[in-house]
Amino acid sequence: MKTWDIEFAHLDAGYGAHCVLRDISAALPAGKISVILGESGSGKSTLLRHIIGLSRPLKGAVSISGQDIFALNPDGFRRLRRQMGVLFQDGALLGALNLTENVALPLGEHLSLPLPLLREAALRVLAMVGLEEFADYYPNQLSGGMRKRAGLARAIIAEPRILLCDEPTSGLDPVTAARMDELLLSMHERYPKMTLVVVSHDLAGFKAIAEHVLVIRDSGIIFAGTPAELLRSQHPYLRQFLERRSGDAGLSLQRPMNPRVHSSLTKWLES
């Protein structure tokens, strides 16, 4: 039986001549929740784009179930991509469609099913993410958290073997973020064979959901292992990351404001 593990072999990734990730070799185990951690701009989302096939590697390979996805022919790649669900950062819901239409889109486009059945399938997953009563709302009528949950509903409607989530909790308040984490855990319980990859810089979130962790820093992977191993690590950067220390000695608030700017500003504020 096929296992849906993901492997990077000497991967160089970037945009044009700009290399964001260098010589990445790591594996994301099948059937587990893997969290890719790193600072903003470290290349987490770039790595995710390579798994989806939205960007091509500069060098190296990305393999899913042992198959190099960029060596597959277009039909083979499309067959493989059908096994993936993706939650984009802001949900990436189509603005012209309501939630039901958005969520049912992957089924509606590929299966010849009557509309009532499609709606029923969409309502089923919307209920799973707690949005059944907003089924006829449009994306611009929803909050950021709701849009992300709707994006998750769309990602899971075709019951993918691999679920990829790009910063599912960024920009959310702690309560909504915790709800999102619970949702991902419940997805994992419901579909235990699903490989879940979450890109995040949310420490609380990673502690709640991760079974496997990759940490990206300076274009490379500086840690790969379990959350317990990460929390025990004495690596200076990992300690800094986990303890939320800036470590930036150059940051200073002592530099005085130009007197002319200061006096003009004062006049304006007092006017």
Place this chain on the structure above:
Amino acid sequence: MTKLLTLPSAMCGFMGRWSMTAIDSVGEMTLFMLVGLSHIFCGARIFPRTLQQLYAIGFKSLFVILLIGIFCGMVLGLQGYYTLVQFGSVGLLGSAVSLSLIRELGPVLTAIMLTGRAGSSMAAEIGVMRITDQIDALYVMDINPMAYLVSPRLLAAMISFPLLTAIFDVIGIVGGYLTGVLMLNINEGAYFYRIASSVTMSDLTGGFIKSFAFGLLVTTVCCHQGYNTHQRRDSVGPEAVGNATTSAVVISCVLILASDYVLTSFLL
């Protein structure tokens, strides 16, 4: 001496680069159009989406086309009357108005109005979809973005541009009637007789060929600009959407007028 030689060589270099970029863009847009057209024939769900686009491009532009058409016809009637009266040929007003509208003004003005009304909206909508990952989301769902976004618009434009041009022509002739017959008292029978006797089938066909070509051109340019918003070098994010929309309208208008000249020289 070296400086004197540098200037022409720099100018040649600039012209060469500009020409290469222009040829590159034309090739890219042609391929974009061909891919879009090819999905019309193999896209399974093209018709419901085309109906939506017919509503957006065609029906929603109807009022503005009627408005521009009636005023255009009225101005033609007025200008035509005062020119023809000098030669004692006011009876030819019907010919002047109808031929100007059917051969030139109808297709060109309709295409320019549709560029402003529907083309800009296409570029902006697709551009926003690009920068908010919606096009990537379609790709990930194994939905071809060209088949989903571009092909229905191309098909809808190929249907609605000629139809709106026909409406523009008819309402323009009515505008000419209002000024010529009702305001300036030209003989009503002469006005319509001149239209019937001077307008030939080839005039009508030529007008429709032009509007069909403009529909393809405008939709290709506007969709292409929106679709490639993320590849713009002058800006990123929402600013790129604004610039893509502006470029779409400017390029479309220039191409409408340039291709009008080429088509007219072939059709005459």
